[in-house]
Amino acid sequence: MKKVGIVMGSDSDLPILRKTMDTLASLDIPYECHIYSAHRTPEEARSFAAFAREKGFGVIIAAAGMAAHLAGAIAANTTLPVIGIPCKGPCLDGIDALLSTVMMPSGIPVATVAINGGVNAALLSAQILAVEDAGLAAKLDARRAADAAKVLEKDAALQAERNTNF
Numbered sequence: 001m002k003k004v005g006i007v008m009g010s011d012s013d014l015p016i017l018r019k020t021m022d023t024l025a026s027l028d029i030p031y032e033c034h035i036y037s038a039h040r041t042p043e044e045a046r047s048f049a050a051f052a053r054e055k056g057f058g059v060i061i062a063a064a065g066m067a068a069h070l071a072g073a074i075a076a077n078t079t080l081p082v083i084g085i086p087c088k089g090p091c092l093d094g095i096d097a098l099l100s101t102v103m104m105p106s107g108i109p110v111a112t113v114a115i116n117g118g119v120n121a122a123l124l125s126a127q128i129l130a131v132e133d134a135g136l137a138a139k140l141d142a143r144r145a146a147d148a149a150k151v152l153e154k155d156a157a158l159q160a161e162r163n164t165n166f
């Protein structure tokens with residue numbers, strides 16, 4: 001199976017990316033995770049993107065906060081699919097990172113998930129890999145079924161408590 005590459009701009013983004021790594025691990029998807037910044041270590045970020053395909057990666061997840069240029073900078077240097085996670089910083093509630101990540105110019109796409117959307121970034125990367133992997137697709141189906149069952153259990157508990165089922 002192809003690997004998922006995870007890059008974050010700072011170790012202060014790590015709590016969000018731990019959810020990404022946990023979700024990938026729960027689906028038995030191999031990944032590699034690095035701290036490379038578009039601004040502080042631009043050469044390492046560029047090089048990771050440029051050699052990712054030949055190193056066996058199938059998707060790259062890039063997470064950054066504030067003036068979040070990392071996902072765009074990664075996408076500029078590879079034609080692998082790039083998923084951007086805008087991370088909430090100390091000001092502007094993450095809207096700064098959201099707009100910096102999502103508003104890419106035509107020709108260099110970044111598939112942007114929600115602010116702090118570490119789990120969905122992992123799931124979207126899994127869905128991309130599952131296009132060519134029936135076993136992984138089955139695991140994603142099972143996860144959705146389990147999530148649905150949890151919601152219905154909570155609904156049943158609510159009905160039992162409040163008897164709102166007229």
Ligand code: RP5
Nearest residue numbers: 009010012013064065066087
């Ligand atoms: C961004 O700046 C990082 O992705 C992080 O979200 C933000 C702040 O970085 P630190 O100052 O906490 O290292 O590049």
